[in-house]
Amino acid sequence: MKRLHELTHLQRQFAEEHQDTVFRFLSHKGLPVEDYYDIVIFGYLHAVQEYDENPALSRFRFSTIAWTKMGDCLGKHYAYENKPKRKAPTVSIHTYTSGGLTLDDILPDRRKDLQAQAADRLFAMEVLSCLTETERQMVHLKADGLTCREIAEVFSTTVHSINGQFRRMRMRLTEMDL
Secondary structure, three states: OOOOOOOOHHHHHHHHHOOHHHHHHHHHHOOOHHHHHHHHHHHHHHHHHHHHHOHHHHHOOHHHHHHHHHHHHHHHHHHHHOOHHHOOOOOOOOOOOOOOOOHHHHOOOHHHHHHHHHHHHHHHHHHHHOOOHHHHHHHHHHHOOOOHHHHHHHOOOOHHHHHHHHHHHHHHHHHHOO
16 A cells, blocks of 8 residues: 555545545444544545556546545554553552452552562662772673673773672672671
8 A cells, every 4th residue: 555645636626526435434334423534534535546546446436446445444443443452451559340359459569579679779788888989880880781891891901800809799798698
């Protein structure tokens, strides 16, 4: 399907003369004009352009081409609306579901996760307080995803010395029994 482009004067005039085709289509399908006009009109305009620009289509009635294009647009709209991500059930935090459950009953205990995160954060801060400024920078770079080679480049040293530094940090922290 070619992209829709600006209508020529003749195409615009033709579209205005045959606009009742859109209303007949919506009426035949039992669709409200206010909701579906903006959806099917693009198929209609595409049909106007194709009918004018493709001489092979002149053997068909315009309404046939237009109904096909509008039906295609409607089908794409329904496919778009019926995607699973648009049909996902929503649950309010404060109301009960049909099964009588709240969101806190359905989801795992989020407070435990928050407590674990807070404990991990305190532990990390305690560990970092035992390190020198250079060691802290190395740990932050490693946490940011840098390799030992990249860290060695930052500190203008060798990979071997960086690995040794990390090994000594681990041994020192293990001895501290944190």
